[in-house]
Amino acid sequence: MTETTTKSLLSPEFLKRLDRLELETRRILGGVIKGDRRSKKKGVSIDFADYRHYVRGDDLRFIDWNIYGRLDRLFIKIFHEEQDLQCHLLLDTSKSMRFGQPGKLEYARQIAAGIAYVGLTGSDKIGISCFREEASGALPAARGRHNVRRMLAFLEGLEADGRTSLHAAAREFTQRVKGRSVVVVVSDFLDPAGFEPALRYLIRETLDVFVIHVLAPQEIRPEITGHVEMHDMETDHKLELTITPRLRDTYMRNVEAFCRKIKDYCVRYGMSYTFAPTDLPIEELLLKRLREDGLIKG
């Protein structure tokens, strides 16, 4: 079952390549258990960090007796604490994600599967939340390779439906998730209310946010011309248009501006932005782009 589901999302060869990778964060994040990852928090590990004076209550096991012998003072050895990583994937499953060839939801599922696979195989804690008007259909955070099957099955079962409401979904997510974690938002951000209120909820010291902006080539470079009655997939609004080359050019410039605006916002607030058109091979996205953007290493 695992093999079948995994195959449908990511090829076995690709999964093998993902095996060598692990998730990375640019911030000091604290997991509940000690993991494989060196945190900036000083703690117990084999990586020496610094010395400090002994104060009452410190663990006597970390006193450097060699220093005491030479200087007759008590110093405590400080080590980098290695911790596990909590990663939450926020996946847009609104109706607009059905659009495109290949479909945006399909692509977003592949992204989520790839990141989750990397995380689970690296003993990180991975949780997946789908959002439409609110975060729904969440897969509780879990750790360990044995959860890969469950995670992939969950992703396979996702359907695009309803309207995008990033704002409501982000608010609901921040209320639910406590502690430090990496948040990966995969969405087309085509929310009539705008993306800023939602991302603003995610601007927290405890969260390292990666924004993956998924758009279909048909949205970036549409080939529609003439008199059309355009139906909005999410809102069902109708827009009567006469698409001339001039209007199409303006639209394409607006798409570029829209993407640039999200990127600028992310940069300003310390988030990572990755543009992911669905005609970009998933391998290139996961192995190259997300590596460059610091979400994946290895």
Place this chain on the structure above:
Amino acid sequence: MNFLNPIALLLGLLSGMIVLMYLLKLRRRKEEFSSTLLWRRSMEDLTANSPFQKLRQNLLMYLQILFLLLLVLALARPTMALRRTRGMSRVVLIDNSASMNSMDGERGRPRLEDAKSKAADLIGNMAQGEEMMVVSLGGAARVVQPFTAEKATLHGALSRIEATDAGSSIREAMLMSRGVLKTRPNCVITLVSDGGEGYLGNLLTASDPVEFIPVGSSDRNCGIVAFDLRESFERKGQVQVFAEVENFSTEPANVLVRCLVDGRSLQAREEKIEAKSRKGFVFTGFEGSSKQLLRLELETDDLLACDNVVQGFINLTGQTDVLLVSEGSFFLERILGLLPNVSASRIAPAEYQPSFNKGLVIFDGFAPQQIGPGRYLFINATPPLEGFSKTGEPLKNQILLDWNRLHPVTRFLNLGSLAFSETRKIQYPDWAIPLAESSGGALMLAGERRAVKLLVLNFDLYASDWPLQVSFPVFLSNAVRWLGAEAQGSLSGSHLTGETVALPAQKEVRITNPAGRGWTRQPDENHLAYFNETYHTGIYTVREGDDKEERFAVNLLSARESDITPRQELVSGEKKVSATSVRKENREVWTWAVLLGLLLLAGEWHVYCRRAWL
């Protein structure tokens, strides 16, 4: 409820345009897209960046304001100086007589086509509610189209007017139009013609609302205006042919006149005819026999063809029976007895019976109660026919003013010294024409109607010195020849265009004109079938049953029609009508404003449908 302009209801069909717009709107292609967010923003950007952004934003409003202004304009009933007619109705008299066949119209087409074109302009300039009647004048006045305001119908009527080789009935048409004026005081009569003064006489008065639109540009024409034949007095069996050719042009013309019998050219003469003058041609010295077709052809470079050929059938047999109904007349009996091929007899008026009519009947100072078909000479008697009557007291001391020198009866007569003691004013019908007139009215009348052909002398022969003059036997000879048209030594079966031909027939006859068009006619109780469709020159064939076939010829022989000199003004009595072009007058144009408004409404709908004018 009535509608003053029911045609306007047709504008309701414009609703179809609106339905069409709806259909066109439904034809927008449906496209599903992830989000219209960016498309809407793009439209806004494009509109915002447009230099006419404000105008475009308010285009619908401007269109609606414009529509409102047009409606207001229509309500103000605007007028413009446009080409139009003077009255609310118009009688257009289209001259399609023989002279209108002259080929000096625009681009070498006949004058009639020019006349139709000018009449079409009149139709095009008709105002709303204005009505027009179309009358043709060739041969007889015919109402081609009664009053109507429908332009298409009027154009159709114009196209139905055919060219004829007949004279103009402008007088008859004017009289008819005057009758119209009584019921339509705001009516104007427009004559589209190349002339017509000769026909009108003194008919028009100063108050007649007549317009004259002239056609024609050249007077270059020569035509045969007289044609006759007689058997030679010297040699039995030989015929003498007389013809007169007139040059109506202001330039001399060279003409060749050829005489043909049954298609065989016998003689030809070439002459030069001075401008505005006439020359006689006599062809003699050839044998002829009855029923042979005699044809004269005039070859010259002119514009009218139908007067260049005359035809007739030679008649050398029989004699004329003359019945004199008189108490006794020395002069008449003696002269009739001297005329060749005339068999005269006399009876007293009391003995006269209508059944006696065989040839020519001369009533001398006596008129019967009624007369049947036949040929008559009334001397000092009033024909018992409708239209003839004598009024007033005898007029004394009258003098002869003038006489017709062209008519076959008065031709070669010199009546200048005629003296008579008294006459009476005589009323006569239109079909009779005066051949001689005194200060008290007509002295001599000639006429032909249906099967009656007559001459009237309106004075007492015996109270004048005419019987003692040389002209009297000449007159009597001419009269017998003219009245006895079937007598020997003459042309038989030769008629003028527009003339009614009485055809002897026992049963239905079928007449075919030179163009091959046929008519059937039933004979009346006198065994005569009347045929009046003689509007074209040429040979007509009359077939009675399967075996009997006769022919007759129709010729123009009209100096009035051959004189194609175009006139720039029409003079009739005290009326002088200058050439009129179609005039410009104020005309209401509110309908245009409404039409424009409706178009605008459709445009506004289109703009609304497109929403974004990008």
